[in-house]
Amino acid sequence: METLQQSPFSNDQYTVGWICALPIELAVAKGTLDEEHGAPQTPTAEADQNAYLLGRVGNFKVVVACLPNDQISSVSAAVVAGDIVSTFPKIRIGLLVGIGAGIPDEDNDSRLGDVVFSSDKESGGVVVYDFGKRLADGSFQRISILNRPPRSLSSALVQLEAAHMTRETHISHYIDTMLQKHPIMRKAGYRRPAQDTDRLFDAHYQHSAGRTCKGCDPSEEVSREPRQDKYPLWTIATGDSVIKHAPTREELKQTHNAICLEMEASGLMNNFPCLIIGGISDCADSHKNDRWHAYAAAAAAGCAKEVLQYVLPKEVDLASAAKDVLGQGTNFETVR
Numbered sequence: 001m002e003t004l005q006q007s008p009f010s011n012d013q014y015t016v017g018w019i020c021a022l023p024i025e026l027a028v029a030k031g032t033l034d035e036e037h038g039a040p041q042t043p044t045a046e047a048d049q050n051a052y053l054l055g056r057v058g059n060f061k062v063v064v065a066c067l068p069n070d071q072i073s074s075v076s077a078a079v080v081a082g083d084i085v086s087t088f089p090k091i092r093i094g095l096l097v098g099i100g101a102g103i104p105d106e107d108n109d110s111r112l113g114d115v116v117f118s119s120d121k122e123s124g125g126v127v128v129y130d131f132g133k134r135l136a137d138g139s140f141q142r143i144s145i146l147n148r149p150p151r152s153l154s155s156a157l158v159q160l161e162a163a164h165m166t167r168e169t170h171i172s173h174y175i176d177t178m179l180q181k182h183p184i185m186r187k188a189g190y191r192r193p194a195q196d197t198d199r200l201f202d203a204h205y206q207h208s209a210g211r212t213c214k215g216c217d218p219s220e221e222v223s224r225e226p227r228q229d230k231y232p233l234w235t236i237a238t239g240d241s242v243i244k245h246a247p248t249r250e251e252l253k254q255t256h257n258a259i260c261l262e263m264e265a266s267g268l269m270n271n272f273p274c275l276i277i278g279g280i281s282d283c284a285d286s287h288k289n290d291r292w293h294a295y296a297a298a299a300a301a302g303c304a305k306e307v308l309q310y311v312l313p314k315e316v317d318l319a320s321a322a323k324d325v326l327g328q329g330t331n332f333e334t335v336r
C-alpha cells in the first residue's frame with residue numbers, strides 16, 4: 001500500500017497554494033509537480049477537511065489543496081482558503097486550477113481544451129454570476145466583478161503571453177512527462193481527444209439523448225474554421241451553479257464578454273490573492289458530457305506550471321501573506 005511520506009520541509013516554507021476541487025484536478029496537479037514532498041510536517045487542525053499534497057514546481061514549494069468531496073461550491077472554496085492559510089501561514093499566492101465551461105462566440109472563439117485565465121485587460125478580473133438570484137424579468141440580481149490577480153501573477157501572465165508569441169506552449173510537453181511518470185493515466189483520457197469531438201450546436205438546439213451527441217442533428221452544428229491560436233486570455237464568469245442552458249450562457253456572454261464559466265472560484269477569488277486557470281471542458285449547454293474533462297484539467301495544470309516559471313520568487317516574498325489579506329473584503333465590487 002502506498003503511504004504518504006512526511007515532507008522534509010516545515011509548513012511555513014510553502015508559499016504557493018494550488019487549489020482544486022475534483023479528483024481529476026488533484027491527479028493532474030500531482031502529475032505536474034516536479035517533486036513530491038508528501039504530507040504536511042505539522043498536522044492540520046481537525047476542522048481542516050482539505051486533502052493536501054506538498055511538492056515543488058520550479059522555484060516554488062507548493063501546497064496542493066483539494067476541496068472536500070461533498071462540498072463543491074463557492075462557499076466551501078472560501079472555507080478551504082481559510083483552512084489552507086491557517087495550516088500554511090506563509091502562502092502568498094494562490095492558483096485555482098481546474099475545469100470550466102466555455103462560452104464560444106465569433107469574437108472569442110473558445111474551443112474545448114483551451115485554457116482561460118481570470119485576467120482580462122479591460123474588466124480586470126472575474127465576473128461572478130449567481131444563478132439562484134435570477135429576477136422575474138430574467139436579469140441577474142447579483143453580478144460582481146472581482147479583483148485582478150496579485151501583481152506577481154499578473155506580470156508573470158504578461159511574460160507568458162509574450163513567450164507564446166515566440167514559441168509553442170509547454171502544455172503538451174508537461175502532459176507527456178506526466179503520462180511517462182504515471183503510465184496508468186494514458187488510459188484515462190488525459191491525452192487531447194480528437195478534434196472532431198469538439199462540437200458546438202446552435203444555442204437553441206437541445207441535446208437529443210444519451211451520454212454523447214451521437215443522436216444530435218449535425219445540421220444544427222455551428223460550422224467553425226480550424227483555429228491556430230490556442231490559448232487566448234479572457235474573463236472568467238463564475239458562479240455556484242453548473243450552466244447547462246445555452247440561452248443563459250448567451251446572456252452572460254453578451255453582458256460580460258465572458259468566455260469561461262467556473263464553479264468553485266467565486267468564494268475564493270473574493271479576497272484570496274489568486275489567479276484562476278481554467279481548462280475548457282464543455283460548452284455550458286445541454287450537450288455537456290465529460291469526454292474532454294481529463295484533458296482540460298491536464299492542460300490547465302500544465303498552464304499553471306508554465307505561469308509559475310515566470311513568477312519571480314522575490315516578488316512573492318515581498319507580497320503580503322494570504323492570511324493577512326484573507327477576509328478583508330476590500331477588493332469586492334458589486335455591479336447590477
Ligand SMILES: [Zn+2]
Nearest residue numbers: 207213216287
Ligand atoms: Zn448533443
